[in-house]
Amino acid sequence: MTEGALVVENLDVRYGGVHAVRGVSFSVERGEIVGLIGANGAGKSSTLHAVMGLVSSAAGEVRAAGASLRRRRPEDVARAGIALVPEGRRVFAELTVDENLRLGLAARRSRGGSPGLLEHVYELFPIVREFRRRPAGALSGGQQQQLAIARALVAEPDVLLLDEPSLGLAPRVVDLVFDALAAIREQGLAVLLVEQRAQRTVALADRSHVLANGELRLTLGPEDAADTETMVAAYFS
Amino acid sequence: MTLAVLNIEWQTLADATALGAVYALMAVGIGLVFGVLRLVNFAYGQLVMAGAYALALASQWEWPVWAGIVLCFAVVLALSLLMDRLVFRPLRGQSPAVMLVATFAVAFLLQSIALLAFGPLGKIATSLASLNRPVTVGGVDIRKITIVAIVVAALCLLALVLLLERTTVGLHMRAASMDFATARLLGVRANRVIGAAVLVSGALAAVVAIMLTVQNPLVTPDFALRDTIVVLAGVVVGGLNRPIPATLGGFAIGFASGILGGALPTEKSQYLPSFLFAAVILVLLVRPGGLFTRYRGAVERV
Numbered sequence: 001m002t003e004g005a006l007v008v009e010n011l012d013v014r015y016g017g018v019h020a021v022r023g024v025s026f027s028v029e030r031g032e033i034v035g036l037i038g039a040n041g042a043g044k045s046s047t048l049h050a051v052m053g054l055v056s057s058a059a060g061e062v063r064a065a066g067a068s069l070r071r072r073r074p075e076d077v078a079r080a081g082i083a084l085v086p087e088g089r090r091v092f093a094e095l096t097v098d099e100n101l102r103l104g105l106a107a108r109r110s111r112g113g114s115p116g117l118l119e120h121v122y123e124l125f126p127i128v129r130e131f132r133r134r135p136a137g138a139l140s141g142g143q144q145q146q147l148a149i150a151r152a153l154v155a156e157p158d159v160l161l162l163d164e165p166s167l168g169l170a171p172r173v174v175d176l177v178f179d180a181l182a183a184i185r186e187q188g189l190a191v192l193l194v195e196q197r198a199q200r201t202v203a204l205a206d207r208s209h210v211l212a213n214g215e216l217r218l219t220l221g222p223e224d225a226a227d228t229e230t231m232v233a234a235y236f237s
Numbered sequence: 238m239t240l241a242v243l244n245i246e247w248q249t250l251a252d253a254t255a256l257g258a259v260y261a262l263m264a265v266g267i268g269l270v271f272g273v274l275r276l277v278n279f280a281y282g283q284l285v286m287a288g289a290y291a292l293a294l295a296s297q298w299e300w301p302v303w304a305g306i307v308l309c310f311a312v313v314l315a316l317s318l319l320m321d322r323l324v325f326r327p328l329r330g331q332s333p334a335v336m337l338v339a340t341f342a343v344a345f346l347l348q349s350i351a352l353l354a355f356g357p358l359g360k361i362a363t364s365l366a367s368l369n370r371p372v373t374v375g376g377v378d379i380r381k382i383t384i385v386a387i388v389v390a391a392l393c394l395l396a397l398v399l400l401l402e403r404t405t406v407g408l409h410m411r412a413a414s415m416d417f418a419t420a421r422l423l424g425v426r427a428n429r430v431i432g433a434a435v436l437v438s439g440a441l442a443a444v445v446a447i448m449l450t451v452q453n454p455l456v457t458p459d460f461a462l463r464d465t466i467v468v469l470a471g472v473v474v475g476g477l478n479r480p481i482p483a484t485l486g487g488f489a490i491g492f493a494s495g496i497l498g499g500a501l502p503t504e505k506s507q508y509l510p511s512f513l514f515a516a517v518i519l520v521l522l523v524r525p526g527g528l529f530t531r532y533r534g535a536v537e538r539v
Binding site: 052054073074075078079084086090092093094095099102103104105106107108151155 | 405408409411412415416418419420421422423424425426427
């Protein structure tokens with residue numbers, strides 16, 4: 001069997017004396033969404049940060065398409081085909097929507113372009129095309145979230161990581177974002193979705209890992225989405 | 238001929254504008270590096286000093302003017318890159334205070350090297366001295382360097398705006414100065430962006446060295462030191478964290494110091510810095526965020 005687009009093995013992250021992630025292992029294949037759910041402080045974001053090289057992992061291994069990402073700088077991880085949609089969107093408020101998209105090109109591996117790419121991103125998020133000359137700071141939170149995902153996609157990554165994309169969004173916009181993620185999966189990307197909205201994530205993802213206290217406690221499939229009791233139990237175990 | 242109301246001569250006004258233009262270039266040079274590194278480079282004046290010595294040596298060796306200018310750029314750019322590689326990069330993770338003190342150390346080190354190598358008496362850079370001759374514009378005698386300085390500064394600023402607004406590396410520099418961590422997550426290469434900012438900043442220092450040696454051909458180890466302190470005050474007055482306010486601040490303080498220098502009687506000219514810094518203190522009391530920035534509420538302190 002060939003290796004997954006993203007493989008995390010026995011990952012450990014420590015901040016001083018705090019053991020934030022303990023021996024976490026999972027993998028994401030192309031054309032697959034894997035959810036990472038859990039309460040605040042469960043180690044979800046720390047896992048993403050360790051993958052991106054924002055924090056150094058104490059132990060364990062992270063590989064993308066077979067190549068190790070450990071001890072690499074964030075810009076090099078991005079250039080290896082891993083795109084992060086960070087928590088809080090982090091769009092450049094003073095730059096225009098178009099300039100934000102152009103920044104996304106920084107990590108692209110192939111020179112020149114796929115001319116259809118921008119069209120494709122616009123199709124997924126029409127709002128990005130409509131407001132492309134506006135400063136990104138003038139967009140609403142939901143529009144900024146769409147821009148942040150679009151910005152990650154123009155890099156043509158193999159793996160898309162999302163850190164709480166639905167945080168603070170109106171339910172209608174959450175629908176839009178989750179629909180877009182399903183469409184992105186169809187295109188063959190490997191998607192790792194970190195979320196607090198457990199039920200929706202479990203329903204969308206091919207499988208969802210429940211993190212508590214830095215450890216993987218349980219893996220749920222879409223069929224468990226209705227069974228909230230299992231999930232609640234998992235949270236507080 | 239005078240500007241009757243203010244009793245200021247047109248010539249003084251032109252010279253003040255030229256000084257403002259040169260200080261604006263220094264302000265941009267300091268502001269660009271601050272943008273990407275959050276570092277106030279106190280050693281910026283010593284880059285200008287090094288460029289001035291290059292020009293002085295070139296005229297001592299009787300090199301043609303263009304060769305002196307090339308040498309000036311080569312020396313300043315090489316020194317800028319060395320500074321980044323040997324000092325800024327190893328200390329990048331440290332607090333801004335550590336970096337600031339390190340640039341003080343670099344400034345004094347370079348000054349001492351100049352003192353050891355060239356002695357305290359100074360060298361004369363004469364190759365561009367002809368630019369001090371006056372031309373008559375509308376009945377007013379203006380030194381050529383005044384016009385050259387204003388035109389060159391305007392062209393440099395225009396080129397810089399085009400670089401920042403129209404090129405990919407410019408976009409990356411702007412993004413890095415707003416939020417470096419996110420820029421890196423998008424694949425923007427930190428070393429490349431910082432290297433570009435350091436190089437552009439160094440090129441501006443070389444231009445400043447050429448302009449200042451025309452006005453003041455005697456190059457000593459403390460060349461441009463006073464100018465740097467004044468420009469740093471101007472940059473803070475304008476607003477350090479934005480390129481345009483920083484530039485305007487540099488221009489304003491250069492212009493003010495030119496006008497004050499012209500207005501003060503010769504025997505009182507030693508009080509010029511006192512007036513200048515009194516004005517700086519006043520401005521900072523009224524607008525702590527900077528003269529040319531939009532007010533964003535109180536600065537978080539005490």
